[in-house]
Amino acid sequence: MQDEELAEIIRNLRTLGGDVSDVEVKKSQHELPKTVRETLSAFANTGGGVLILGLDETRGFAPTGVHDALKLSNDLASLCSTDMEPALRPLIHVHDFEGVKLVVAEIPELDPAQRPCFYRGAGMTKGSFVRVGDGDRRLSSYEVQIMLSSRGQPREDEQSVPGTGLDLLDPAMLEAFIARIRTSRPYAFKDLDRDALLRRARLLVTGPDGADSLSLAALIALGSYPQEHFPQLMISFVHYPPPTGDASAAGTRFLDNVTIEGPIPVMVRDALAAVRRNMSRRAVIGGAGRQDVWEYPETALREATVNALVHRDLSSAARGTQIQIEMYPDKLTIRSPGGLFGPVTIDNLTEEGISSTRNATLMRILEDVPIPGETRTVCENRGSGIRAMVAALRAAGMSPPQFDDRISSFTVTIPNHALLSEKTVRWIESLGERGLTDSQCIALAMLRDGEILDNRSYRSTAGVDSRVATAELQDLVARELVLQTGTRRWARYELSQRLRGRTSAGTSASTRADRRPQLLDALGDETLSRAELARRTGLTDQTVRRWLSIMREEGTVELVGSSPRSSTARYRQTRQGSLFPPADPQ
Template sequence: MNTVDLVARLRRLGTDLAQVEVKSAAGGLPKDVVESLSAFANGDGGVLLLGLSEADGFTLAPGFDAKSTRDALATACADQMEPPLRPSIDIEEFEGALIVRADIDEIDPVDKPCYVKTRGHHQGSFIRSGDGDRLLSAYEVAQLLANRTQPKHDLEPITDATVDDLDADLVDRLIRRARDRHPRTFRNLKTEEALARLNVLTHVDRQYVPTLAGIISLGSYPQQFLPQLFVAVVVSPGTEIGDQAPDGVRFLDNVTADGPIPDMVATVEETLRRNMRKAAVVKGLYREDRYDYPLDVIRELVVNAIMHRDYSPASRGMHVQIELYLDRLVVNSPGGLFGDVSARSLGTSEQRSSSRNAALAKLLADIPVDAHSNESIGENRGSGLPNAMRSLRQAGMSPARFDVSPGHVRVTVPGHALLGVDVTEWISDLGEADLTSTQDLALAMARVTGRVTNAMLQAWGVDRLAAGAALRDLVDRDLLVGTGGKRYASYQLGDRAFAMADRPAVASSGDTSATGTEGIAADLDAVEQAIAAGHVTARAIEVALGMNYRAVLRRLAKLIDAGRVQRIGQRHSSRQTYRLTKRDTK
């Protein structure tokens, strides 16, 4: 965002933003500016504006010397910070005077924390919190420093436990899987020797004892030795923790999922299943149950939280918590991201595979879900989250949001969906048992947004030719009617589908009178759907829609001007992203 627009927004809100810090610097460079530099570098980056007075409504600060302040800021970045920072620092003309703008990028995760040299790691490392800077806790600093080496907390011996504390059935499953997959390695090994090779057991004083990874994966009751390593599941009657139902109940369900990891995952799935709405869909000869949230997404998020959480001694009093609200599902786990994984890449094709708990990840990839399944608890390939995001798109749901700090990872899946339970039941009532998932999505889009186009389906990952075939078949079934020319064909619900809808389809968010042509309106709808499907950069939208890059930028500009899309991050940055405004989120 350019400086003029940024200041206009600050004035409108009357306060700093999480990614913007404003200082008057009328008496020279403020001493605490290094705290903001550290906070931005340790977080998602940000903008520092010097020469404006927040106390006076973000107006020009009298007596501000732009040149000397810029030079002092450059020196502070290079000499007072570790690692040194090299941000873009510019003097800009603003309302007849000069101010300084610095765009600070997030540093590489393996170089964190960025700290003030003279204060050291623990007193000089900061992070943004609200519109200010917060000193990182000792635990958060330790988490960032741990990123520089491979932790081995999952290999630590649990000396109070013995081999007899392992579940015999789970051990048998694991050993049989290992011998089937690697007969030369495991065929002639005794059970304890095989378990040691699989990092389930380790030697202590010439005796085998379970490792942390071994006891939490295969233990009969791991919480006997590690009481807080469980998963809590709470179901709220409202949209916040503490909301009460009319009868005063604060939790509709409150479950502690304990036991070994396979049991914890199963308990979480069962708890959420019984607290979600369900719709039955007939596909050919088969009946399929659909829930508010896809079950494979729930499983992936829960396994991911357990597998990648922090297991250092400082975190063993913390548990994974799952929260189901009326409007969202939230998964909280202790410990930040590990390695060079960034929050922006989570769930995308750019996400790198990096395991904080390498032994545990390998072990979960070897443990079968049950005695008769070839499926493992975890897949340990780095594709789990991208697959979960793909499942959300296929279900017509918005992508998950990731809130990451050095001390926690919070994943939020919004509850609104094109293919919600009500819409799914409506599609089932149409009596067309052989509809494809693409056709389900097209009908849902037509009902919820008022129309559907080929490009809108492409935004949710549907191939252009497959989208065209699906739409033509729906027209042949009298479920959709087409309007417009071949290039800008648009489809609305036919009379039969419309009559069976509980709620009539709303008008399209594309305003043809405002944009001038039906083609531009269709493009605007398609770009909105692309953002809703998780394609949040201009380049990603270009690839998803096959639209010219400059055309994508023009459509984004129109949507921003119309208040339908919001720009996130620094303008012209390679990390520039976009999101739908709450008012227009589909």
């Protein structure tokens, strides 16, 4: 880490007034505090982070420094390598900051196959922590179990259910599955007899007692009534009334309260039906004008429900927990037991090619089981469900889904909020900016509502990779629509100062700033670089770069020498540029 980057981190902490999820500071003038062990474990288990020793948070992150930086660095390195399991190898450096020395350690995130990281002296259960907000929280024994399961492929869905047989499966669904699997996967199943097919598909398995029985996957995918054996492997749907109004005044706790049972295909159908009958319609403004649509897009609901059912934790510790769908006036939440599995994280959840399946056998079965009344199967097993959900909400002009991975549970929240309402569309049009992408418009709408974005949340919103997200965010900064604070991983974006007072669609006149006169005045008869123009005008480098590109196409400035991408590139006015109207006096 460079000194400039450390200074920027501390500026951010002072601005925010507290620690953040990936930065922890400790006073630690003479020795390592015991809580360092908890922070090391938490960072290693939760995305990595930066530990800064020698700052006092209670005094506004004032630099107190460390007494013996070399000794403290060595003590920290020794603690990481000998007291933590698995051993950690952080980058530890001593920095000079505001007249004192700070010890800064960059703690790497552990691969899921190595988690949990814990303090050996306390043991795995008591010594394992995760980062929650700006603090460290000890993992429960169940959460430790969930992390351990990510070290390999869980097999709970292949476990036998003693005392069960083919008579407990829905006959029509079973025959449809057999017929479909012979056609869809002929190499593996076409020439097998019925008994061999059921064994290869892992519907029938041999239990510890040597007897044949149904696998858990077979029972919950094709069973007539799986809840006879596992009562909580179901869905509870609750529709809550508004916090105020006639329903709550009358003492009504729920507008609807349904227990959804049956095999997974039936639960998908019935869960969607329960949500539909509790939805209302809203207006969406698009290129074709006003259109009335349901509050939540069908695709988003289906993908969120299927993901919850297929990827839930099926271990014995979680079989007493149901999937919960809760509808509120302002949102819909779907919560399932068991957090994200394998290499999938909140950061890469919407990226193409990222997929991991906790219940691989269950997933393979459901690839060939249709939802009752439909031709489509329950799932595709292509890792595209989350992206389809995001795309459906984006197409409907709604806020993107919010994901919360708590290790022991995973929650999808779909806000009941039309980002691109008629009023918002008018406001974006009033900005006078051409060439904005759909995702940039949605980002502007979110910022207009007071949200602050970073690269990760923009990726989630737009369904794009990090490279595209960075380019589109930098374009918004260059247009002076968005203000960037911080750099690299700490970059945050909010609505620019000149737009904050113009969030009303009724504001007349474009808020677009024309920087051509200002740049031409700064150039005069000289030949200047982008950096020199930025200093003279007070504009950001992104804004100067954008307007120079526009002016080169117009012919009012010309490039001298290097490529425009080079920091040494220089510009000068053309004869056409000298005829341009002068800048307004400031």
